[in-house]
Amino acid sequence: MLYDNYAMLTKRELLIRLVKLLKENNLVEGVRYVPAEMRPLGQKNVSCCVHKDRYILRHKIISILGFDLPSDVDVDLVPLSYYAQKSLENKNTKENILSVVHEACNACMQSQYFITNMCRGCEARPCMMNCPKGAISFKGGKAQISQEDCVACGLCQQVCPYHAIIYTPVPCEEACPVKAISKQPDGREFIDKDKCIYCGKCMQACPYGAIMERSKIIDVHKCISSPDKKITAIVAPAIYGQFDASPAQILAAIKKIGFDDVIEVALGAEDTSRNESAELEERMAEGQPFMTTSCCPAYTGWVEKHAPMLKPFVSETRSPMVYAARRVKAADPDMEVVFIGPCLAKRHEGDSVPEVNYVMSFEELGAFMIAYGIEVKKDGEGAELNPEVTKYGRGYAMAGGVRNAIVAAVGDKYTTINIEGLDKKNAAMLKAMAKKPVAQFVEVMACEGGCVNGPCSLAPLTLAKRQMKKALTE
């Protein structure tokens, strides 16, 4: 699939520019110029005009700086420098992991079937004849759909001989597997925190980049730049799919940004594998029907909020992030820990893990690398890997990886499957398992393909998979 997404590139450019300003110690002064620098006069606009473009960027910056939008105050009365200053003083108030930047949200039309003017008003009128709800009538020789009666079955679209009927979706709503995002009366989208599992699908789907995640660049930069703070980066194994370089080079390059240490989360995955296989043996010995993994926070969030019948079967073993962070804190309690990964739901998981101070995305990491002039191959030379980490620990990044690790530990005496993605079909299958399990060990990852396809990745999936496989065989 060829898919260039400028909304995604805009977010990355914003991150890069803000980290650069942080590094130059010029955030408060410089931030106000970013919108105009990114959308100079005389260039093609993205929205209706250059002013709206800049205005949207301004709001996205406020969100990245750590303030919830929409807010109670009129943000246009407040200069960006004020937000920057507040954010540097740790007074950024953002609690929401995901928020909709309303200025960017296009308030897409309610999703519906819609008759275009390709309609010829033919005599056959299959749309009207086949509509099970009698929602289609003809006026002035053209078909029209009564939206009140339409149940969106799509039959009319299938039978129209002129392909005159289109479906206009709301991309974020279509992408959300749990119906957590929906329209308010004003047409703008709203995310229901009680339903959201932080899978990040809406964020990827929105063609306007209107859904922004909480950022930690300010906090992490502060730790890196201040001499009296120490910070260790624990990096998810999916990182090996992100760059065309060896795992050792990638880790060393990250360290060069200025972290005191860089640890593989795959090391924590070794702990997870050990505990998880012990737990599996135990549960099987007790006669339990099956057990599912617990390392994917979007999946455990989904069980919590949408599939409580599965709760007794989810393993209690903690995720690799937790074990990796505990190792760091055990060695040095004063060390701050930032988890860096491709995952949005980890930001949520991180909030409840005291050993993890910050969670950052690969996109934010990319911004740091650029601002600090890091070139992975060059800056990562001569590094070595921790021999304790095996290919099974690193394999957690790909769908099937946890299953492989468990089979390697306990042998193939239990039946196993792996499920990737929480689409309708998989969700139904999982829920049914509470009554009728299809395997004794069930690996679940909310992203198709596993963490290498996480919503905050840098490399497209085909490339990430190829690079990941190469890294695992090295």
Added chain:
Amino acid sequence: MGKIELKICMGTMCYVMGGAELRAAVDSLPREERERINVSYAPCLGNCNDGGEPPYVQVNGRTIARVSSSNLIQILKEELHNAL
């Protein structure tokens, strides 16, 4: 039939700002066309010091800024045609 030299910048700036997608774009060309392109991957081409307009590629030595998958394909098709 002439060959085309395509150099894709794999410096961090270009890679993050869309260069990663370009690798896949070239591989999506039909085989007869793909075979006529020598693809190489370069470290930072040095255009991005002040931000610049990444991602950059070079087609037969000509530097092109702000490349997307679709305009890269278009440029390559033109060059392939000219080199026939």
